[in-house]
Amino acid sequence: MNTKTAPTALEINDLTVSYHSKPALWDIDLSIPEGVMAAIIGPNGAGKSTLIKAVLNLIPRAAGEARFFGLSYQQARNRIGYVPQRGSVDWDFPTSVLDVVMMGLYGKLGWIKRPGKAEREKALGALSQVGLVDFAEHQIGQLSGGQQQRTFLARALVQEADLYFMDEPFAAVDAVTERAIVDILQALRTNGKTVVVVHHDLQTVTDYFDYVALLNVEMIASGTTEAAFTEDNLKRAYGGRVAFLTHQEV
């Protein structure tokens, strides 16, 4: 079925998702090569987060399938890292930053086993990567928005995945944090990892990403940023509002 020569990190075929019989995603085909930083962009309600969640089996899909490095989700699960939107959890939960990062290792630990010293070391390593090692023992409620986002990033980093999915990692973080996160993601790419990011800010697309998927329920266009991130495609994804949208976040 997939006989391309370039290795593919993510291959989506005919994916359809519907909420209460209204399509949220319609017949999506997408292929993202290995070792790129890819942005999924599109207007509000385009189904960007839904796409990630459907691919990761977090929500049911009406049709279609996704393959990772040519494998099924079950087979490839240990090679996939996920950073959900930081607003999806309660940050007043009674736990420490280090503890949250260690949660990234729970899946590999297996049933009943508790995280120990090795997991602690790994988590501390990831925290120093994101510059939060001094916050390891802090309660997560004390973190600022940007620090929360970096904590979630560290939790994905400990998974040592080959393919990362991130849902709006730059939402409501300051410029310094955004730069720090971008640096980490680009380092991942340098090491041959693939990063797929749901992104909102059209202005930074060409700076950050080398691959783009433009989405508005249907897949409008996808390919290298040069080829796909064109005014024409943007107009098709956003309608006529694109000039306005490039200057103001929705």
Added chain:
Amino acid sequence: MAILRGRFNSERAAWGAGLGAVLAFILILTVAGASGVTFDHTLRTVTMGGALLGLVTGVLGSFAVLRRQSLLGDALSHAALPGVVIAFIVQGRALSALLIGAAIASLTAMAFISALTRTTKIKQDAAQGITLAAWFAFGLILLSYVQGRPDAGQAGLDKFIFGQAAALVQSDVLLIVGVGALVCLIVALFWKEFKLLTFDPEFAAANGFPVRFLDSLLSSLIVAAIVLGLQLAGVILMVGLLIAPAVAARQWTQSLGVMVLLSGAFGAFAGSTGAVLSGVDVNMPTGPLMIVAACAVVLVSVLFAPGRGIVWTVMSRRRERQAVGRPSLGGVQPVMVKRSADDGQ
């Protein structure tokens, strides 16, 4: 602000709170003894049962509160009533049969709520409210039907509404011990799974954990705790014994493990205190007494817990204001300067 909140030893505060509960219980025992309560076999049994029950509900209540399922607990305990009455009609007054009936009724209510939210656009709270009302109303109708029958055996069935500890016998306590030990064992075994499920179910699912299974398991444990306590606390107030200890415990600690242990301790305090107080007057329903004790713990915790308590917050705000100068006096807003250093939010 963030730094101010962190400037206390969270573990020491939790130990202090636990110790406070023990001291308060000793005080209550002393006062009860002084006012003529004799600690006979019955009262000892009841106190033991109340303490163990509170321990179990406190442990599970932590998860219910953190998962925002407090109202679900209320719905499930009310929903147990028709099960109790139907079990009585079918099987007679054997406690184990009544509790199995209660569990079945609660579990069907839980399934109904989840089916309702999944297949319709009815929201969670509305689904819980309507289910609570429907099951409880059905239970009340059945109860009045049974009470109208010329059958002496039904006497005391209405105690399930408000709870009656005096009826507790040793075998009931053993049942609480058995089920409670099993519940605690499962929580210990699945500790990291339950923790992850509670904090971030989506991430748990993305990491291959069977979230629906874990979710049902945890909810079933909560149902087990509720059912176990029906005879003591009653269907109406059972939720208080589930929620109040956890709410209080959350005030004192920043660690899930400490919160669960402390919540268990607070639950044990509330359960045993309610039982002892009902020993003063047998006509007093045990459930309300337990809940009053639990809510006293909540009150103290909400007011005085370091870090999160109201008194602490007011005091630290005042200290902060003194440190940066009163914003009302100067035109410059020092608070703004502080905020910008604190990265967004």
